[in-house]
Amino acid sequence: CSTDLEATFTDTVTQGDCPNASIITRTWTLTDECDNTTTLVQTITVQDTTPPTFTVPENVTLECDEDSSDLTLTGDVTDEADNCSTDLEATFTDTVTQGDCPNASIITRTWTLTDECDNTTTLVQTITVDDTIPPTFTVPESITLECDEDSSDLTLTGDVTDEADNCSTDLEATFTDTVAQGDCPNASIITRVWTVTDDCGNATALIQTITVEDTTAPTFTVPADVSLDCNADISDITLTGDVVDEADNCSIGLEATFTDAITEGDCPNSSIVTRTWTLTDDCDNTTTLVQTITVQDTTAPTFTVPENITLECDQDATDITLTGDVTDEADNCSTDLEAVFTDAISEGDCPNESTITRTWTLTDECDNTTSLVQTISIIDSTAPTLVGELEEVINVVCSDIPEVPELVFEDACSTNITVEFNETSTSDGSETDYTIIRDWFVSDECGNEALYTQTVNVTVQSEIPTDDADLCITEDIDFDLFDLLLGDYDIDGVWTVTTGNATINGSIFNPSSLLDFNDDYTQDQLGDYVFTYTYEGECPGMVSVTITLNDECVVFPCGEDDVEISKAVTANFDGINEFFTITGVEECGFTYELQIFNRWGAKIYENFNYQNDWNGTSSKASIGNSDFVPTGTYYYVINIKNSGLKPFTGPIYVSTK
CATH class of the missing domain: 2.60.40.10 (Immunoglobulins)
Structure with a gap:
């Protein structure tokens, strides 16, 4: 209906991603003469994508002692400009590459100019750093030396001073010498050329003259x-x-x-x-x-006196084959001379000791005489010795302690031998292992002493190895509790029920004895029953075992007859019988608990998940060579967990030689 309509707009400006960017939302409105209005929206995106411009400095060459960071030397960026941003300033980063020598380099200077919207222009300037100036120094004065003076000794000839270079430091002068012959064999003229070279091979050379002469008599x-x-x-x-x-x-x-x-x-x-x-x-x-x-003739004869000697008191001091004889008798004029000796005896510190001062004399035909002294010391340094043998270490159980042996001693010189015996024990009266030390202190009349010791290692068998059992409560079997005791033990003890409402007949426990007259049981009758074995004698003690009663009786496919156990272990690395093995029931997946005991009942090996890998090693008692047990017979106890089988026990022969 309306004509000549004209739209109007309003703008809403939102800041963009950078200071020079924005988003303008323009709302256009058109209204007719009856105020009917239509509104539409236009989006105008303002952005800055034009990078700035500038002029990079010309490439330049500097000496190595000039400062490459001094822009008055290297040049600065000019003509920085940008379409939107103002007051921009270029920055640079330097990458330095080693030149042809230590003082030379090539600096790649990367100039960067970035506007407010991160539009960046990068240009590169190359700065070449050279070292072309040689070093300077002062050469030593020319000098004259005696021929025995060391011309290489710079403290005599002088050294270079005032070494300096525009870039290199710690420079050290070197020299080469050219030698010309002088007036005689020991005279010469040395032309010394000193050279100082900087790190870039720039060198300076100066000459010093050194005159060498010989004016000194020998x-x-x-x-x-x-x-x-x-x-x-x-x-x-x-x-x-x-x-x-x-x-x-x-x-x-x-x-x-x-x-x-x-x-x-x-x-x-x-x-x-x-x-x-x-x-x-x-x-x-x-x-x-x-x-x-x-x-003239004033020389006495010479000879060699026997060395001083020490003899034991039971040796013969008059036997020249023991004490030594004079040798090398000689005289400048006389011949056939023979030495003689006299002895002076003094008592020693004890009845069997003395000192003999033997004076040997040799006289020539002109009465020139030589006398020398030999000292013979008679001593008693040997302690009494044991007649027969003594077993120094004994390993026994407490019930087999041997009696104190009657020892006999003898001495080479003394007839009066003193013997003192002493016995000590580490036992504290408890049920733990202990040691008995037996000492014989033996001395003779000269105080020579000897100690003979016997060590008795006593094992108290109060801790008997045990096993546990799982039984079915409905089984009518007489289970012998002694089957749960391992190793050696005294069977004269008494069994008692410690935990659980059960009865035993001596060492016999029958699970079905807990059933009522209808052969029924209650759930509280299932579980663990603890039985205690108490024993007395020389090695008293007590030990407990546990029997678990279950309400299910499992019949395993593997029986006692299927189990095969090693009879011998020969750990000699020949691939045969190297390890103690348990075989025959592998398909049942049982876990083996293994214990190994020596003949005195000491446990030398234990493993609760044995993998057929024991070859005679031991970290406890009865160690042989290289951590192996000594060769001999040992005893095993094998408990096959959850098999329903009783523990297996028996001997095993082990050879570790």
Whole structure:
């Protein structure tokens, strides 16, 4: 109906995902002359997808000591601009790659400019860092050395100073020497070229001259003046002495020479020799010294006295084959000399001990005499010994403790032997194992003592291994409670009912005795019944067993005759009888409880879920070699859980050799 209508709009603005983005919801309205109105909506999305622009700095090359973070050197971004955002500022990150040497690198500088809507422009600038400047240093002054001075000793020749480089640190100068021969074998001229090289191979070289000369005469020690007997050969340097400590600051292999001038002495067999020694080095530096040799006969004979010796009191001190004889009798002029001895005896600290001072004397034909002393110590250091044998360790049960043995002792020298016996026990009167220690303290007249000990390890059998049983209450069987006791035990004890309203006849329990006259039972009669066995004697104690009464009697497919048990274990790694095995009833899925006891009743192995893997090892009593039990006969107790079978017991032979 209406004409010339004109629509109008209103805008609602919502902030977008970033400061330069928004969503405008525009509502258009058209109304006719009778106020009939139509409204429609237009959505205008404003966004910023244009990244900013800028100019990256030119690539640049720096020396290694210039600061790459200084933008006045490397250049800065210019002409930053963006279509919407203002005041933008570019940032950069550097990636450094090692150059051709330690002080050189290539810096890849990535410049980034991001507007307020995360539109980003990235440009790359490359900064090359070089090291082209060589180091500097001061070379040592030229110097003159004696030939025995070490030209490699920088404390003498001087060392490089003031090493410096624009980038490298801790630089160290090196040198090479060129040696030219001097005026004599020990003289030379050394041309030393010093070089300092930085980490990038930039090098500086300077020269030092070292002059080596030899002006020092050699030294030596002339032999001491010496007196020789009449038969000595004065040309024998081993007698007269030779020059020693020949030394020269530079020459090596020098050898002294001598000339002799002889004058007669006081008798025909005596004389005085004036020996002049001369030593010259390779550069003709010479030293001369004089030795005087007097020839005479004043030498006493020599011999070797027997070593001091210690004898036991039952040995014969007059027997030279025991005490030793003089040897190596010799004299410079006399022959066929024979030594003699005298003995002085002093008492020792006890009746069987003494000290013999034996003085040996040897005299030559000119009454030159030599006396030497040998000391013979007579001691008694041997303690009395046991006649026969003593069993040092005994393992017994408390009912088999042996009597104290009567021991006999003997001594090599003493007739009066003292024996003291002492016995101690760790027993505290309880039902626990204990040890008896028997000590014999033996001593002789010189206080030599010996201790002989016997250890008796006593096992108190108050803890008898037990098993439990599951029975059917309706079974009319006489179950012997002794079948639940394992190992060795005394059968003279008394059984009593500890838990449950049951009766027993001695050791016999019949489950059906709990039934009434109609052979019925109540639920409270099912469950556990505890029976206690009390025993006395030398090893008293008590032990309890449990029988569980059930209302269902299960017949298992595996019977007692199906069970096969090892007779022997030979743990010698030959693959035969290596392990103790229980076989024949594997299909029934039973759990085996295994206990192994030694012949004294000590438990050496126990496993409540045995997997046929015992090969003679033990971590408890009766250990043999390498944690294996000793070879012998042992006893097993096997309880096959939930089988309805009584425990199996028997012997097993174990060989671990």
